[in-house]
Amino acid sequence: MPLKSFEELYATADKLSSPVPVAAAGGADSxxxxxxxxxxxxxxxxxxxxxxxxxxxxxxxSLDVDISQFQLIEEEPDSARIAVKEVKEGRAQLLMKGQISTPYLMQAILDKEHGLRSGKTIGQIVLMEIAKDQRSFLMTDTGVTIDPSVKQKTELVESVVEVAQKLSCPNPRIALMSATEKVTAALPDTQVADEIVQLANQGEFGECIVQGPLSFDLAYAVDAGVKKGIDGDVTGAADAMIFPNLLAANLTVKGIMYTAACQFGGILCGTSSPVVFMSRADSVETRLNSLAYALHLL
Amino acid sequence: MPLKSFEELYATADKLSSPVPVAAAGGADSxxxxxxxxxxxxxxxxxxxxxxxxxxxxxxxSLDVDISQFQLIEEEPDSARIAVKEVKEGRAQLLMKGQISTPYLMQAILDKEHGLRSGKTIGQIVLMEIAKDQRSFLMTDTGVTIDPSVKQKTELVESVVEVAQKLSCPNPRIALMSATEKVTAALPDTQVADEIVQLANQGEFGECIVQGPLSFDLAYAVDAGVKKGIDGDVTGAADAMIFPNLLAANLTVKGIMYTAACQFGGILCGTSSPVVFMSRADSVETRLNSLAYALHLL
Known part of the structure:
Protein backbone atom coordinates (compact mmCIF):
# COMPACT_ATOMS: atom_id res chain seq x y z
CA MET A 1 0.00 0.00 0.00
CA PRO A 2 1.39 3.44 -0.88
CA LEU A 3 2.12 6.13 1.69
CA LYS A 4 -0.75 8.44 2.61
CA SER A 5 -1.04 11.57 0.48
CA PHE A 6 -1.05 15.05 2.01
CA GLU A 7 -4.75 15.25 1.18
CA GLU A 8 -5.32 12.16 3.32
CA LEU A 9 -3.06 13.49 6.09
CA TYR A 10 -5.07 16.73 6.18
CA ALA A 11 -8.36 14.80 6.30
CA THR A 12 -7.10 12.73 9.25
CA ALA A 13 -5.83 15.81 11.11
CA ASP A 14 -9.21 17.48 10.56
CA LYS A 15 -10.80 14.63 12.53
CA LEU A 16 -8.61 15.07 15.65
CA SER A 17 -10.78 15.04 18.77
CA SER A 18 -8.72 17.75 20.49
CA PRO A 19 -5.97 20.10 19.31
CA VAL A 20 -2.35 19.07 19.98
CA PRO A 21 -0.14 21.58 21.80
CA VAL A 22 2.85 22.52 19.58
CA ALA A 23 5.85 24.54 20.81
CA ALA A 24 7.55 26.58 18.06
CA ALA A 25 11.14 27.69 18.69
CA GLY A 26 11.74 31.06 17.05
CA GLY A 27 8.16 32.17 16.52
CA ALA A 28 8.85 35.61 15.03
CA ASP A 29 8.42 34.29 11.51
CA SER A 30 5.60 35.04 9.07
CA SER A 62 1.72 43.06 10.14
CA LEU A 63 0.08 39.86 8.86
CA ASP A 64 -3.27 40.76 10.42
CA VAL A 65 -3.23 37.51 12.37
CA ASP A 66 -4.93 37.60 15.76
CA ILE A 67 -2.65 35.56 18.02
CA SER A 68 -4.75 36.00 21.16
CA GLN A 69 -5.32 32.21 21.09
CA PHE A 70 -1.57 31.55 20.95
CA GLN A 71 0.40 30.99 24.13
CA LEU A 72 3.52 33.18 24.18
CA ILE A 73 6.24 32.29 26.65
CA GLU A 74 7.90 35.18 28.45
CA GLU A 75 11.11 36.08 26.72
CA GLU A 76 14.24 34.42 28.07
CA PRO A 77 17.64 34.28 26.41
CA ASP A 78 17.28 30.88 24.78
CA SER A 79 14.08 30.29 22.82
CA ALA A 80 15.20 26.84 21.61
CA ARG A 81 15.73 25.50 25.13
CA ILE A 82 12.40 26.93 26.30
CA ALA A 83 10.47 25.30 23.44
CA VAL A 84 12.25 21.97 24.02
CA LYS A 85 11.42 22.22 27.73
CA GLU A 86 7.70 22.58 26.92
CA VAL A 87 7.86 19.25 25.07
CA LYS A 88 10.16 17.54 27.57
CA GLU A 89 7.83 18.42 30.45
CA GLY A 90 4.70 17.35 28.59
CA ARG A 91 3.02 20.74 28.07
CA ALA A 92 3.54 20.36 24.30
CA GLN A 93 3.44 17.17 22.23
CA LEU A 94 5.33 18.48 19.20
CA LEU A 95 8.34 20.73 18.75
CA MET A 96 8.46 22.97 15.66
CA LYS A 97 11.52 24.64 14.14
CA GLY A 98 10.84 28.30 13.47
CA GLN A 99 13.15 31.19 12.64
CA ILE A 100 16.17 29.65 14.30
CA SER A 101 19.38 28.09 12.99
CA THR A 102 19.64 24.30 12.83
CA PRO A 103 22.81 24.00 14.98
CA TYR A 104 21.22 26.16 17.69
CA LEU A 105 18.03 24.05 17.77
CA MET A 106 20.03 20.80 17.63
CA GLN A 107 22.06 21.85 20.71
CA ALA A 108 18.83 22.16 22.68
CA ILE A 109 17.44 18.87 21.31
CA LEU A 110 20.68 17.01 22.03
CA ASP A 111 21.12 18.33 25.59
CA LYS A 112 21.73 15.24 27.72
CA GLU A 113 19.58 16.33 30.62
CA HIS A 114 16.94 18.66 29.17
CA GLY A 115 16.82 17.58 25.50
CA LEU A 116 14.81 15.12 23.41
CA ARG A 117 17.40 12.37 22.90
CA SER A 118 16.06 8.86 22.44
CA GLY A 119 19.46 7.23 21.99
CA LYS A 120 18.81 6.72 18.27
CA THR A 121 20.37 8.56 15.34
CA ILE A 122 18.58 11.80 14.59
CA GLY A 123 17.73 12.52 10.96
CA GLN A 124 15.36 14.59 8.88
CA ILE A 125 12.78 12.57 6.95
CA VAL A 126 11.11 14.49 4.16
CA LEU A 127 7.78 13.23 2.80
CA MET A 128 7.73 14.13 -0.91
CA GLU A 129 4.67 13.96 -3.17
CA ILE A 130 5.13 14.38 -6.94
CA ALA A 131 2.01 15.71 -8.64
CA LYS A 132 2.55 14.42 -12.19
CA ASP A 133 3.14 10.82 -11.09
CA GLN A 134 0.80 10.81 -8.05
CA ARG A 135 3.70 9.29 -6.21
CA SER A 136 4.89 9.77 -2.61
CA PHE A 137 8.14 8.74 -1.00
CA LEU A 138 10.26 9.46 2.07
CA MET A 139 13.81 10.82 1.79
CA THR A 140 16.43 10.69 4.57
CA ASP A 141 18.71 12.04 6.04
CA THR A 142 18.29 15.39 4.36
CA GLY A 143 19.37 17.64 7.19
CA VAL A 144 21.21 16.42 10.29
CA THR A 145 23.87 13.67 10.24
CA ILE A 146 26.60 14.67 7.80
CA ASP A 147 28.23 11.31 7.21
CA PRO A 148 26.25 8.51 8.87
CA SER A 149 28.14 5.35 9.85
CA VAL A 150 26.74 1.91 8.96
CA LYS A 151 25.21 1.71 12.44
CA GLN A 152 23.65 5.16 12.07
CA LYS A 153 22.29 4.20 8.65
CA THR A 154 20.67 1.07 10.05
CA GLU A 155 18.97 3.26 12.67
CA LEU A 156 17.78 5.61 9.93
CA VAL A 157 16.35 2.59 8.06
CA GLU A 158 14.55 1.54 11.27
CA SER A 159 13.12 5.04 11.70
CA VAL A 160 12.01 5.32 8.09
CA VAL A 161 10.26 1.93 8.29
CA GLU A 162 8.44 3.11 11.41
CA VAL A 163 7.41 6.41 9.77
CA ALA A 164 6.24 4.63 6.59
CA GLN A 165 4.16 2.21 8.65
CA LYS A 166 2.54 5.12 10.53
CA LEU A 167 1.72 6.57 7.09
CA SER A 168 -0.25 3.36 6.33
CA CYS A 169 2.42 1.54 4.34
CA PRO A 170 2.81 -1.74 6.28
CA ASN A 171 5.64 -3.28 4.23
CA PRO A 172 7.64 -0.35 2.83
CA ARG A 173 10.09 -0.71 -0.05
CA ILE A 174 13.37 0.95 0.95
CA ALA A 175 15.97 2.02 -1.64
CA LEU A 176 19.60 2.57 -0.63
CA MET A 177 20.54 5.37 -2.99
CA SER A 178 23.76 5.79 -4.95
CA ALA A 179 25.02 6.94 -8.34
CA THR A 180 25.00 3.38 -9.68
CA GLU A 181 23.41 -0.01 -9.13
CA LYS A 182 26.77 -1.80 -9.10
CA VAL A 183 28.73 -2.55 -5.93
CA THR A 184 32.23 -1.16 -6.52
CA ALA A 185 35.22 -0.23 -4.39
CA ALA A 186 35.43 3.08 -6.31
CA LEU A 187 32.19 4.16 -4.61
CA PRO A 188 32.43 3.00 -0.98
CA ASP A 189 28.77 3.93 -0.35
CA THR A 190 27.76 1.09 -2.68
CA GLN A 191 29.57 -1.35 -0.40
CA VAL A 192 27.78 0.09 2.64
CA ALA A 193 24.48 -0.34 0.78
CA ASP A 194 25.36 -3.96 0.11
CA GLU A 195 26.16 -4.47 3.80
CA ILE A 196 22.78 -3.04 4.82
CA VAL A 197 20.97 -5.25 2.30
CA GLN A 198 22.65 -8.27 3.93
CA LEU A 199 21.35 -7.12 7.33
CA ALA A 200 17.87 -6.68 5.85
CA ASN A 201 18.04 -10.20 4.42
CA GLN A 202 18.82 -11.44 7.95
CA GLY A 203 15.57 -9.85 9.14
CA GLU A 204 17.19 -6.88 10.92
CA PHE A 205 14.51 -4.36 9.91
CA GLY A 206 11.28 -6.36 10.27
CA GLU A 207 8.47 -5.87 7.77
CA CYS A 208 10.08 -4.10 4.82
CA ILE A 209 12.01 -4.79 1.61
CA VAL A 210 15.46 -3.24 1.25
CA GLN A 211 17.33 -2.98 -2.07
CA GLY A 212 20.49 -1.16 -3.08
CA PRO A 213 22.62 0.39 -4.26
CA LEU A 214 20.06 1.99 -6.61
CA SER A 215 20.37 5.13 -8.71
CA PHE A 216 17.51 7.63 -8.54
CA ASP A 217 16.00 6.49 -11.83
CA LEU A 218 15.91 2.87 -10.68
CA ALA A 219 14.36 3.74 -7.33
CA TYR A 220 11.73 5.97 -8.91
CA ALA A 221 10.82 4.87 -12.42
CA VAL A 222 9.64 1.42 -13.53
CA ASP A 223 10.80 2.19 -17.10
CA ALA A 224 14.39 2.68 -16.02
CA GLY A 225 14.55 -0.76 -14.42
CA VAL A 226 13.24 -2.35 -17.60
CA LYS A 227 15.70 -0.41 -19.79
CA LYS A 228 18.70 -1.17 -17.59
CA GLY A 229 17.60 -4.78 -17.03
CA ILE A 230 17.54 -4.37 -13.25
CA ASP A 231 14.88 -6.29 -11.39
CA GLY A 232 13.82 -6.28 -7.75
CA ASP A 233 10.82 -5.41 -5.59
CA VAL A 234 12.01 -1.88 -4.87
CA THR A 235 12.96 -1.05 -8.48
CA GLY A 236 10.72 1.74 -9.73
CA ALA A 237 8.65 1.62 -6.56
CA ALA A 238 10.63 2.94 -3.58
CA ASP A 239 8.49 4.14 -0.67
CA ALA A 240 11.61 5.48 1.00
CA MET A 241 15.08 6.52 -0.11
CA ILE A 242 18.07 6.33 2.24
CA PHE A 243 20.87 8.57 0.95
CA PRO A 244 24.59 7.84 1.36
CA ASN A 245 25.26 11.19 3.05
CA LEU A 246 23.74 14.55 3.89
CA LEU A 247 25.31 16.41 0.97
CA ALA A 248 23.73 14.13 -1.64
CA ALA A 249 20.41 14.00 0.23
CA ASN A 250 20.13 17.74 0.78
CA LEU A 251 21.00 18.67 -2.80
CA THR A 252 18.61 16.06 -4.23
CA VAL A 253 15.66 16.96 -2.03
CA LYS A 254 16.07 20.69 -2.69
CA GLY A 255 16.59 20.06 -6.41
CA ILE A 256 13.20 18.33 -6.50
CA MET A 257 11.49 20.84 -4.17
CA TYR A 258 12.40 23.79 -6.37
CA THR A 259 11.99 22.31 -9.86
CA ALA A 260 9.13 19.80 -9.64
CA ALA A 261 5.42 20.38 -9.10
CA CYS A 262 5.37 18.79 -5.66
CA GLN A 263 4.24 19.02 -2.08
CA PHE A 264 6.48 18.13 0.84
CA GLY A 265 6.91 18.26 4.57
CA GLY A 266 9.68 17.38 7.00
CA ILE A 267 10.14 15.97 10.49
CA LEU A 268 13.01 14.75 12.63
CA CYS A 269 13.21 11.08 13.56
CA GLY A 270 15.23 9.64 16.42
CA THR A 271 13.96 12.18 18.96
CA SER A 272 11.72 11.28 21.91
CA SER A 273 8.87 13.34 20.35
CA PRO A 274 8.36 14.26 16.69
CA VAL A 275 9.91 17.55 15.61
CA VAL A 276 8.39 19.57 12.76
CA PHE A 277 11.58 20.45 10.94
CA MET A 278 11.88 22.37 7.68
CA SER A 279 14.14 25.03 6.21
CA ARG A 280 13.76 28.67 7.17
CA ALA A 281 13.07 29.42 3.52
CA ASP A 282 9.97 27.23 3.33
CA SER A 283 6.40 28.35 2.67
CA VAL A 284 3.23 28.37 4.76
CA GLU A 285 1.93 25.37 2.80
CA THR A 286 5.09 23.36 3.53
CA ARG A 287 4.86 24.18 7.23
CA LEU A 288 1.21 23.11 7.28
CA ASN A 289 2.12 19.90 5.38
CA SER A 290 4.86 19.22 7.94
CA LEU A 291 2.40 19.70 10.80
CA ALA A 292 -0.16 17.30 9.25
CA TYR A 293 2.67 14.78 8.72
CA ALA A 294 4.02 15.13 12.30
CA LEU A 295 0.54 14.87 13.84
CA HIS A 296 0.22 11.53 12.11
CA LEU A 297 3.31 10.20 13.88
CA LEU A 298 2.11 10.80 17.45
CA MET B 1 22.02 36.76 -21.02
CA PRO B 2 20.48 33.38 -20.21
CA LEU B 3 21.63 30.11 -21.80
CA LYS B 4 19.98 29.13 -25.08
CA SER B 5 16.84 27.05 -24.75
CA PHE B 6 16.48 23.67 -26.46
CA GLU B 7 14.04 25.31 -28.86
CA GLU B 8 16.78 27.75 -29.87
CA LEU B 9 19.38 24.96 -30.09
CA TYR B 10 17.08 23.00 -32.42
CA ALA B 11 16.50 26.09 -34.58
CA THR B 12 20.26 26.64 -34.92
CA ALA B 13 20.92 22.99 -35.74
CA ASP B 14 18.18 23.13 -38.39
CA LYS B 15 20.20 25.84 -40.15
CA LEU B 16 23.43 23.77 -40.45
CA SER B 17 24.83 24.02 -43.98
CA SER B 18 25.91 20.35 -44.03
CA PRO B 19 25.25 17.38 -41.74
CA VAL B 20 27.89 16.54 -39.12
CA PRO B 21 29.21 12.96 -39.06
CA VAL B 22 28.48 11.36 -35.65
CA ALA B 23 29.92 8.00 -34.53
CA ALA B 24 27.71 6.14 -32.04
CA ALA B 25 29.37 3.45 -29.92
CA GLY B 26 26.89 0.67 -29.22
CA GLY B 27 24.32 1.37 -31.93
CA ALA B 28 21.99 -1.56 -31.27
CA ASP B 29 19.68 0.60 -29.22
CA SER B 30 16.16 1.75 -30.10
CA SER B 62 11.63 -3.76 -35.51
CA LEU B 63 11.32 0.05 -35.29
CA ASP B 64 10.54 0.36 -39.00
CA VAL B 65 13.50 2.71 -39.40
CA ASP B 66 15.26 2.57 -42.76
CA ILE B 67 18.96 2.80 -41.92
CA SER B 68 20.18 2.60 -45.50
CA GLN B 69 21.55 6.14 -45.04
CA PHE B 70 23.49 5.13 -41.92
CA GLN B 71 27.08 3.99 -42.17
CA LEU B 72 27.61 0.72 -40.30
CA ILE B 73 31.15 -0.26 -39.48
CA GLU B 74 32.00 -3.93 -39.93
CA GLU B 75 31.76 -5.70 -36.62
CA GLU B 76 34.97 -5.94 -34.62
CA PRO B 77 35.35 -6.92 -31.01
CA ASP B 78 35.46 -3.42 -29.54
CA SER B 79 32.72 -1.04 -30.70
CA ALA B 80 33.85 1.74 -28.33
CA ARG B 81 37.38 1.84 -29.74
CA ILE B 82 36.10 1.77 -33.33
CA ALA B 83 33.76 4.70 -32.73
CA VAL B 84 36.50 6.68 -30.95
CA LYS B 85 38.84 5.95 -33.87
CA GLU B 86 36.33 7.45 -36.32
CA VAL B 87 36.47 10.71 -34.34
CA LYS B 88 40.21 10.60 -33.67
CA GLU B 89 40.93 10.17 -37.38
CA GLY B 90 38.52 12.90 -38.42
CA ARG B 91 35.87 10.82 -40.18
CA ALA B 92 33.39 11.82 -37.45
CA GLN B 93 33.15 15.12 -35.56
CA LEU B 94 31.14 13.87 -32.60
CA LEU B 95 31.19 10.71 -30.53
CA MET B 96 27.89 9.44 -29.11
CA LYS B 97 27.42 6.99 -26.22
CA GLY B 98 24.96 4.28 -27.16
CA GLN B 99 24.10 0.95 -25.55
CA ILE B 100 27.47 0.59 -23.87
CA SER B 101 28.65 0.84 -20.27
CA THR B 102 30.32 4.05 -19.12
CA PRO B 103 33.58 2.42 -17.89
CA TYR B 104 33.95 0.60 -21.22
CA LEU B 105 33.46 3.82 -23.24
CA MET B 106 35.74 5.79 -20.89
CA GLN B 107 38.56 3.27 -21.40
CA ALA B 108 38.45 3.96 -25.13
CA ILE B 109 38.20 7.75 -24.64
CA LEU B 110 41.09 7.77 -22.16
CA ASP B 111 43.42 5.59 -24.24
CA LYS B 112 46.71 7.52 -24.36
CA GLU B 113 47.45 6.82 -28.00
CA HIS B 114 44.07 6.28 -29.67
CA GLY B 115 41.69 8.14 -27.33
CA LEU B 116 40.24 11.65 -27.06
CA ARG B 117 42.28 13.01 -24.16
CA SER B 118 42.85 16.76 -24.11
CA GLY B 119 44.80 16.80 -20.85
CA LYS B 120 41.87 18.42 -19.01
CA THR B 121 39.55 16.82 -16.48
CA ILE B 122 36.71 14.97 -18.15
CA GLY B 123 33.22 15.57 -16.81
CA GLN B 124 29.60 15.28 -17.85
CA ILE B 125 27.81 18.62 -18.23
CA VAL B 126 24.03 18.34 -18.28
CA LEU B 127 21.99 21.21 -19.73
CA MET B 128 18.74 21.30 -17.77
CA GLU B 129 15.64 23.31 -18.72
CA ILE B 130 12.79 23.61 -16.23
CA ALA B 131 9.44 24.22 -17.90
CA LYS B 132 7.54 25.92 -15.07
CA ASP B 133 10.22 28.53 -14.46
CA GLN B 134 11.46 28.87 -18.07
CA ARG B 135 14.90 28.49 -16.59
CA SER B 136 18.01 26.72 -17.94
CA PHE B 137 21.22 25.82 -16.17
CA LEU B 138 24.25 23.55 -16.55
CA MET B 139 25.10 20.88 -13.95
CA THR B 140 28.51 19.19 -13.57
CA ASP B 141 30.09 16.69 -12.99
CA THR B 142 27.12 14.35 -13.08
CA GLY B 143 28.81 11.27 -14.46
CA VAL B 144 32.59 10.81 -14.61
CA THR B 145 35.01 12.04 -11.92
CA ILE B 146 33.95 10.53 -8.59
CA ASP B 147 35.73 12.88 -6.20
CA PRO B 148 37.33 15.79 -8.09
CA SER B 149 40.34 17.48 -6.50
CA VAL B 150 40.53 21.27 -6.25
CA LYS B 151 42.58 21.33 -9.46
CA GLN B 152 40.05 19.10 -11.23
CA LYS B 153 37.21 21.32 -10.01
CA THR B 154 38.91 24.42 -11.38
CA GLU B 155 39.17 22.65 -14.75
CA LEU B 156 35.48 21.78 -14.57
CA VAL B 157 34.71 25.45 -13.87
CA GLU B 158 36.81 26.42 -16.92
CA SER B 159 34.92 23.91 -19.08
CA VAL B 160 31.52 24.99 -17.84
CA VAL B 161 32.35 28.65 -18.52
CA GLU B 162 33.37 27.71 -22.07
CA VAL B 163 30.19 25.68 -22.63
CA ALA B 164 27.99 28.47 -21.22
CA GLN B 165 29.66 31.00 -23.51
CA LYS B 166 29.06 28.75 -26.53
CA LEU B 167 25.40 28.65 -25.44
CA SER B 168 25.31 32.48 -25.77
CA CYS B 169 25.82 33.36 -22.11
CA PRO B 170 28.94 35.56 -22.22
CA ASN B 171 29.37 36.14 -18.46
CA PRO B 172 27.93 33.05 -16.76
CA ARG B 173 27.03 32.95 -13.07
CA ILE B 174 28.57 29.84 -11.52
CA ALA B 175 27.32 28.37 -8.23
CA LEU B 176 29.54 26.06 -6.17
CA MET B 177 26.93 23.77 -4.68
CA SER B 178 26.74 22.44 -1.13
CA ALA B 179 24.21 21.67 1.60
CA THR B 180 24.74 25.07 3.22
CA GLU B 181 25.91 28.60 2.44
CA LYS B 182 28.29 28.66 5.42
CA VAL B 183 31.96 27.71 5.21
CA THR B 184 32.53 25.12 7.93
CA ALA B 185 35.15 22.50 8.74
CA ALA B 186 32.32 19.99 9.30
CA LEU B 187 31.63 20.07 5.55
CA PRO B 188 35.05 20.13 3.81
CA ASP B 189 33.43 20.79 0.41
CA THR B 190 32.42 24.24 1.69
CA GLN B 191 36.09 25.04 2.28
CA VAL B 192 36.96 23.87 -1.25
CA ALA B 193 34.17 26.12 -2.59
CA ASP B 194 35.65 29.03 -0.67
CA GLU B 195 39.09 28.27 -2.13
CA ILE B 196 37.68 28.28 -5.69
CA VAL B 197 35.86 31.58 -5.06
CA GLN B 198 39.24 33.10 -4.06
CA LEU B 199 40.73 31.85 -7.35
CA ALA B 200 37.78 33.35 -9.24
CA ASN B 201 38.31 36.68 -7.45
CA GLN B 202 41.93 36.59 -8.68
CA GLY B 203 40.62 36.35 -12.24
CA GLU B 204 41.45 32.67 -12.73
CA PHE B 205 38.33 31.89 -14.76
CA GLY B 206 37.96 34.96 -17.01
CA GLU B 207 34.54 36.33 -17.79
CA CYS B 208 32.24 34.77 -15.19
CA ILE B 209 30.97 35.27 -11.65
CA VAL B 210 31.61 32.49 -9.14
CA GLN B 211 29.81 32.21 -5.78
CA GLY B 212 29.69 29.49 -3.14
CA PRO B 213 29.09 27.48 -1.17
CA LEU B 214 25.42 27.75 -2.10
CA SER B 215 22.57 25.38 -1.33
CA PHE B 216 20.26 24.41 -4.21
CA ASP B 217 17.53 26.83 -3.15
CA LEU B 218 19.96 29.74 -3.07
CA ALA B 219 21.44 28.90 -6.47
CA TYR B 220 18.02 28.48 -8.05
CA ALA B 221 15.38 30.65 -6.39
CA VAL B 222 15.50 34.41 -5.85
CA ASP B 223 12.95 34.06 -3.00
CA ALA B 224 15.23 31.80 -1.00
CA GLY B 225 18.04 34.37 -1.04
CA VAL B 226 15.68 37.05 0.21
CA LYS B 227 14.27 34.80 2.98
CA LYS B 228 17.71 33.64 4.16
CA GLY B 229 19.21 37.12 3.79
CA ILE B 230 21.90 35.91 1.37
CA ASP B 231 22.95 38.30 -1.34
CA GLY B 232 25.25 37.92 -4.33
CA ASP B 233 25.15 37.99 -8.11
CA VAL B 234 24.71 34.23 -8.44
CA THR B 235 22.00 33.93 -5.75
CA GLY B 236 18.78 32.78 -7.37
CA ALA B 237 20.31 33.07 -10.82
CA ALA B 238 22.95 30.37 -11.39
CA ASP B 239 23.65 29.59 -15.05
CA ALA B 240 25.82 26.66 -13.95
CA MET B 241 26.11 24.49 -10.86
CA ILE B 242 29.39 22.81 -9.92
CA PHE B 243 28.71 19.94 -7.51
CA PRO B 244 31.08 18.84 -4.73
CA ASN B 245 31.23 15.25 -5.99
CA LEU B 246 29.69 12.81 -8.44
CA LEU B 247 27.36 11.18 -5.90
CA ALA B 248 25.61 14.46 -5.03
CA ALA B 249 25.56 15.59 -8.67
CA ASN B 250 24.21 12.34 -10.07
CA LEU B 251 21.45 11.98 -7.49
CA THR B 252 20.40 15.61 -7.87
CA VAL B 253 20.31 15.62 -11.65
CA LYS B 254 18.36 12.36 -11.79
CA GLY B 255 16.02 13.55 -9.04
CA ILE B 256 15.13 16.55 -11.20
CA MET B 257 15.03 14.57 -14.47
CA TYR B 258 12.47 12.12 -13.14
CA THR B 259 10.24 14.39 -11.03
CA ALA B 260 10.17 17.78 -12.79
CA ALA B 261 8.62 18.78 -16.11
CA CYS B 262 11.93 19.38 -17.82
CA GLN B 263 14.07 18.87 -20.87
CA PHE B 264 17.73 17.97 -20.70
CA GLY B 265 20.74 16.81 -22.62
CA GLY B 266 24.28 15.80 -21.73
CA ILE B 267 27.79 15.99 -23.13
CA LEU B 268 31.31 15.29 -21.93
CA CYS B 269 33.74 18.17 -21.50
CA GLY B 270 37.51 17.87 -21.32
CA THR B 271 37.73 15.62 -24.40
CA SER B 272 39.35 16.69 -27.68
CA SER B 273 35.93 16.53 -29.42
CA PRO B 274 32.48 16.82 -27.80
CA VAL B 275 30.92 13.53 -26.74
CA VAL B 276 27.13 13.11 -26.65
CA PHE B 277 26.83 11.37 -23.32
CA MET B 278 23.63 10.33 -21.58
CA SER B 279 22.38 7.37 -19.57
CA ARG B 280 21.33 4.15 -21.27
CA ALA B 281 17.87 4.65 -19.77
CA ASP B 282 17.26 7.97 -21.55
CA SER B 283 14.59 8.72 -24.14
CA VAL B 284 14.72 9.60 -27.84
CA GLU B 285 13.93 13.23 -26.99
CA THR B 286 16.86 13.41 -24.55
CA ARG B 287 19.23 11.94 -27.12
CA LEU B 288 18.04 14.47 -29.71
CA ASN B 289 18.42 17.29 -27.15
CA SER B 290 21.95 16.08 -26.43
CA LEU B 291 22.78 16.07 -30.14
CA ALA B 292 21.47 19.64 -30.61
CA TYR B 293 23.50 20.71 -27.55
CA ALA B 294 26.71 18.98 -28.74
CA LEU B 295 26.39 20.37 -32.29
CA HIS B 296 26.38 23.84 -30.73
CA LEU B 297 29.77 23.22 -29.11
CA LEU B 298 31.67 22.37 -32.29
Missing part, protein backbone atom coordinates in the same frame (compact mmCIF):
# COMPACT_ATOMS: atom_id res chain seq x y z
CA UNK A 31 5.16 31.52 7.72
CA UNK A 32 5.33 29.94 11.20
CA UNK A 33 2.61 32.29 12.51
CA UNK A 34 0.41 31.83 9.42
CA UNK A 35 0.76 28.03 9.34
CA UNK A 36 0.04 27.68 13.06
CA UNK A 37 -3.00 29.96 12.76
CA UNK A 38 -4.36 27.88 9.84
CA UNK A 39 -3.72 24.69 11.81
CA UNK A 40 -5.34 26.17 14.93
CA UNK A 41 -8.48 27.13 13.01
CA UNK A 42 -8.75 23.61 11.62
CA UNK A 43 -8.58 22.30 15.20
CA UNK A 44 -5.21 20.60 14.69
CA UNK A 45 -3.03 22.48 17.18
CA UNK A 46 -2.78 24.73 20.21
CA UNK A 47 0.20 26.98 19.34
CA UNK A 48 2.88 27.90 21.86
CA UNK A 49 5.52 30.36 20.63
CA UNK A 50 8.93 31.14 22.08
CA UNK A 51 11.32 33.84 20.88
CA UNK A 52 11.37 37.62 20.95
CA UNK A 53 7.80 38.36 22.08
CA UNK A 54 7.74 41.92 20.79
CA UNK A 55 8.96 40.75 17.38
CA UNK A 56 6.33 37.98 17.37
CA UNK A 57 3.54 40.47 18.15
CA UNK A 58 4.74 42.93 15.50
CA UNK A 59 4.98 40.16 12.90
CA UNK A 60 1.46 38.91 13.71
CA UNK A 61 0.08 42.46 13.50
CA UNK B 31 16.47 5.32 -28.83
CA UNK B 32 19.93 5.80 -30.43
CA UNK B 33 18.63 4.64 -33.83
CA UNK B 34 15.44 6.72 -33.57
CA UNK B 35 17.22 9.89 -32.40
CA UNK B 36 19.90 9.63 -35.10
CA UNK B 37 17.25 9.06 -37.77
CA UNK B 38 15.28 12.13 -36.60
CA UNK B 39 18.51 14.18 -36.55
CA UNK B 40 19.48 12.87 -39.99
CA UNK B 41 16.12 13.84 -41.49
CA UNK B 42 16.49 17.36 -40.05
CA UNK B 43 19.88 17.58 -41.76
CA UNK B 44 21.83 17.70 -38.49
CA UNK B 45 23.92 14.53 -38.74
CA UNK B 46 25.36 11.75 -40.86
CA UNK B 47 25.09 8.70 -38.56
CA UNK B 48 27.85 6.13 -38.20
CA UNK B 49 27.04 3.13 -36.00
CA UNK B 50 29.40 0.62 -34.42
CA UNK B 51 28.41 -2.47 -32.48
CA UNK B 52 26.82 -5.79 -33.33
CA UNK B 53 25.68 -5.15 -36.92
CA UNK B 54 23.08 -7.91 -36.99
CA UNK B 55 21.56 -6.63 -33.75
CA UNK B 56 21.56 -3.07 -35.14
CA UNK B 57 19.75 -4.19 -38.32
CA UNK B 58 17.20 -6.22 -36.37
CA UNK B 59 16.54 -3.31 -34.01
CA UNK B 60 16.09 -0.88 -36.91
CA UNK B 61 13.71 -3.33 -38.65
Missing amino acids: TVIQALELARRRGWVKPILTGDLQAIRERAD | TVIQALELARRRGWVKPILTGDLQAIRERAD
